[in-house]
Amino acid sequence: MIVDARRAALAARIEADLVIVGAGPAGITLALTLADAGWDVVLVEAGGDKFDKAGQDFLRAQSVSPASHSPGEMYRRRQFGGTSAVWGGRCIPFDPIDFETRDWMPAARWPIAHDEIARFYPQAMALAEAGALDVIAAAADPREADPALPGTGDDAITERVERFSHPTDFGGWYRKRLEAAPRLRVLTNAPVDQILTTSDGAIASGVRLRLPDGAKVTIAASRVVIAAGGIETARLLLASDEARACGLGNEHDLVGRYYQCHLEGTLGTMAFHPPAGHDRFDYFRSHDGIYCRRYLWLSPEAQRRERLANMVLRPAHPSIVDPAHRHPVLSAMYLAKNMIVPEYARKMTALEHDARAQRGGSSASFHAAHFRNVLLGSPRLAGFALDWTRRRILAKRKLPSVLLAEPGGVYPLDLNGEQEPHRDSRVMLGTERDAAGLRRAIIDWRCTAADRARMIAGVRVIAAAVNRSGAATITLTDDEAQAWSDHPVPVGGHHIGTARMADSAADGVCDANAELFGTRGVFIAGAASFPTSSFANPTLTLLAQTLRLAEHLQAVK
Template sequence: MIADARRAALPDTLAADLVIVGAGPAGIALALALEDAGLDVMLVEAGGDRFDKAGQELLRAEAVSPPSHSPGEMYRRRQFGGTSAVWGGRCIPFDPIDFETRDWMPDARWPIAYEEVARHYPQAMALADAGLAAFSAGEADPGEADPALPGTGADAITERIERFSHPMDFGGYYRARLAKAARVRVLTNAGVEQILTDTGGTRAAGVRLHLDGGRRVTVAAPRVVIAAGGIETARLLLASDAVCPAGLGNEHDLVGRFYQCHLEGELGTIAFHPPAGHHRFDYFRSHDGVYCRRFLWLSPEAQRRERLAGMVLRPAHPSIVDPAHRHPVLSAMYLAKNMIVPEYARKMTALEHEARRTRGGSAAAFHAAHLRNIVLGAPRLLGFGIDWTRRRILATRKLPSVLLEEPGGVYPLDLNGEQEPHRDSRVRLGIERDASGVRRAIIDWRCTEADKQRMIHGVRTIAAAVNQSGAATITLDDAQAEAWRDNPVPVGGHHIGTARMADDPRRGVCDANAELFGTRGVFVAGAAAFPTSSFANPTLTLLALTLRLAAHLRASGKTGA
């Protein structure tokens, strides 16, 4: 059953065996995994079926620092399906090294082994409709088994791939199945303002909903799973202070701390010999019909030897916003920015101001240069448009993006890297309250000098391995490295680690089963529970970790006692 709390005649008190807070990928995956477990499950979602500007405004942070971090609401969605509504579909697993104890990053430790998560990757891939859990090029397509860059040294791995969902909006894709589930009730437009506990704060008692008009409804339940994303999970735990003045699960002041994003940006260039060698890093279809793409991965052996963090490099296209690239497709993408999601358009406009500041010139001259690129490259743009329409707009399984051919075979390198968990990088509560009365979040993202050095050294380690091949040359000059060090960019859409799992309450917020230390029956699902970020997008691993939690909840019965 799916009901809209704005229209349903709800009593003041409801009851369930388990309440899941948040209907994004983690919340929906958990509800599906428990639909035949003999539990009465209630899945509550603060948003409605579609994007709503007024609801989205409730995700706005009171303050965000540094300015390079995206606005708090930019990469999130307050709606049924959550952020999967804007997900690109990228699926990459974590690796065994991500679960190792690495003494050069003392807070980067998991209380569970890699195998505990990896066994759930096949089912997680099925949930994401991303094909088989096969992550080497040769497994995906025997025709791609040859090395992408023959002769590359062991420090750079070129045969690993990322797979892509079509992409999937979990809300739309699984709505009918959830509506038919006999023991799952879905309630939309039902924001949770507080997690309820017994008088001592030692056991879950349910949640309190804030509905339109200020009405409160209590859902009594012996178990609650918070699957609200890295920022909202921390915000909700900190706001649930009726019994615990410091916030729920926050005895050791750890809720919201160790906030991690992924480090990104252009760092170096790659020149292919011959120039057409870039095709080995373009998209291809696997034997099961899924789009896949190789990347350059810093090997685990190099990470251990050089005391580095996880990172990957991908050939990319020049910055869209600066017309100096002289590419008609990129200029068309830029001039169409007002047709995309407003938050992304604002980000492009901000980048435009920076490009104009460094290059000089007026806004009119800047836009005229883009128009010139389009006019001079019209035939190329037409060919691209036909192919894009066929493979992206009209296709069910959509081409994720494009790697545009550069005649000289030289491409910027796009970095995605792991940052060390840092106690002072955090999400906390501000003073300002949103329309429902909950205090807004303050996002204070921190990146250490060691983080920056690891990324730069990692690129140079990969470069040394690739450059001996003769198939490509990676270059990173000191000036570019210094410019990136001065302004490392976080992928502000990946909110990780704010309610981390640990083997000790002095190290984390929840235990190895994702249950809060000190409060039985309250669990955390999603990337908020990750102790480390890896380099990989979190969606696939948060699905796998959620399936592991589902197995634990099924095994522990109705009350979890």
């Protein structure tokens, strides 16, 4: 059953075995798993069925620093299905090294082994509609058995692939199952303003909804799972201060701390020999019809030896924003930015200021240069448009993105890297309040000099390995490295670590089973509980972590 809480004439008190806060991938996965196991579950979602601009304002932060971090509402969705409504579908498992104790990053410690998560990856892949857990190119498609860069040294791994979901909007994809589950009630437009506990804050007793008309509804449950994303999870724990002034889980001032994003940006270039060699890093379809793509991975052995963080590089196209690329497709994408997802359009607009500053001239001349690219390359653009319509717009399983062939075979390298957990990188509560009266978040992201140095060193280790092959050359100048180091970019769509797992309450917010140390019966589902970020997008691993949590809850019911 799915109902709009504004029009459902809810009783002042609803009882359930379990209440889940947040109907994104983690919340939906947990609700279906436990409802199928016979639990009486209530799943509450603050947003409605569809994107709503006014509702999105509830995610706006009071302040965000540094300026390179995206606004608090960007890349997130306050709606049924959560951010899966706009995600790209990338599915990559974490690696064993992500769970190892690495003394050069002292706070990068998990209280569980990799196998505790990895055993749930096949089921997580199925939930995401991303096919089999074949993450080696030859296993994904036997036609890809020949190595992409033969002769590459052991420090760079080139045969691992990322797999892509449809991308699956969990709200739409699983709606019928949610509606049909006999012991599951889903409430939309049902924001939570307080996690309820016993008077001393030691034991969960449910949650309190504050509906848009001001009415308050108590959902009484002995188990509460917060599956609201890295920022909202911290915000709700801190705001739940009726039993404890510090909030729940915050007895050691750790809620919201160790906030991590992924480090990204352009760092170096890759020239293929011959130029057509780039095809091996383009998308291909696996034996089960899934889009896959190779990446350049800094090997675990190199990470240990050089004391580096996890990272990957991907050949990419030049910046869409700068018309100096002279590419009709890229210029058309830039000129159509107001027709794409608003968050990505806004990011493109932000990059435009830097591009204009470097290029000089007026806004009119800047746009005129893009129009010139489109006109001069219109035949090439027409061919691309037909292919894009077929493989992206009309297709059920969509081509994830574009890797355009460059005649010279030289491509910028996109970095995705792991950030060291930093205690002072955090999400806090501000003094401003949203329309429902909840205090807005303050986002204070910190990136250290060591983080930046590890990324640059990692690129150079990969470069040395690839350059030995003769099949490609990676170049990173000192000036390029310094320019990136001066302005590292966080991937603001990945909010990780704000309610981290740990062995003890002195080091984290929740235990190995994702239960709050200080309040029994309150659990965290999602990337907020991750102690480290890896380089990988968190969705697949948060699904696996949620399935592990479901197993634990069934075992102790």
